[in-house]
Amino acid sequence: MKLTLRGVVFSALFAAILVLFSFAQISLPFTPVPITLQTLAVMLAGGLLGARYGFLSMALVVILTAIGFPMLHGNGGLGVVLGPTGGFIMIWPISAMLIGIILPRIRVQGFMGYVAAFLVLEIFGSLVLYLAGVPWLMYKVPSFTFDKAMAAACYPFLLGDAIKAVVAALIIAPVRQVFPPARLTGSSSHSVVRNTDLSV
Numbered sequence: 001m002k003l004t005l006r007g008v009v010f011s012a013l014f015a016a017i018l019v020l021f022s023f024a025q026i027s028l029p030f031t032p033v034p035i036t037l038q039t040l041a042v043m044l045a046g047g048l049l050g051a052r053y054g055f056l057s058m059a060l061v062v063i064l065t066a067i068g069f070p071m072l073h074g075n076g077g078l079g080v081v082l083g084p085t086g087g088f089i090m091i092w093p094i095s096a097m098l099i100g101i102i103l104p105r106i107r108v109q110g111f112m113g114y115v116a117a118f119l120v121l122e123i124f125g126s127l128v129l130y131l132a133g134v135p136w137l138m139y140k141v142p143s144f145t146f147d148k149a150m151a152a153a154c155y156p157f158l159l160g161d162a163i164k165a166v167v168a169a170l171i172i173a174p175v176r177q178v179f180p181p182a183r184l185t186g187s188s189s190h191s192v193v194r195n196t197d198l199s200v
Helices: 005-022 038-067 086-105 110-140 146-153 155-178 181-185
Strands: none
Touching: 005 038, 005 181, 038 086, 038 110, 038 155, 038 181, 086 110, 110 146, 110 155, 146 155
16 A cells, blocks of 8 residues: 655644644533543544555554654653543544545535435544544443443534534535545545535
């Protein structure tokens, strides 16, 4: 699997965006899971870079954090990656990859196109995270039952994640009209739907 210099540079850029977004957080008194903009960075990475480089950008953050670099809200180390929120962190690369596989095949044109893009971003950039994050939280905090874990790590964040999916769709659609993933990363391996008016 060949990587382009442009793709690696943009992967590093989106990794830096996720690190920056991690500092925008609001702690909640009833859960170790804070409100952050990190999910938005995952959506943008997958939607703009495609599967390969979206995965790479998020994997960079996870690996460097695990090594000990203070990548997430100024903290690093295995304690962060394997902590109560580790399920969410470890699934970021997979989430970005799934978005990168599916979203470039959608024409984000007109109302229904934006709805389709929103659903892809919401399902694979948000709901998929809970499939890993909630069970991991239950594992790390044995006193959390499933209902308590959902109340602590899922329900309070659904509205915010939906808003982030809307914002991501509004950003990704116009950018991809000019810079589809293949052009942005200098790769020809992405399958992108095109039409004559450059809508994707």
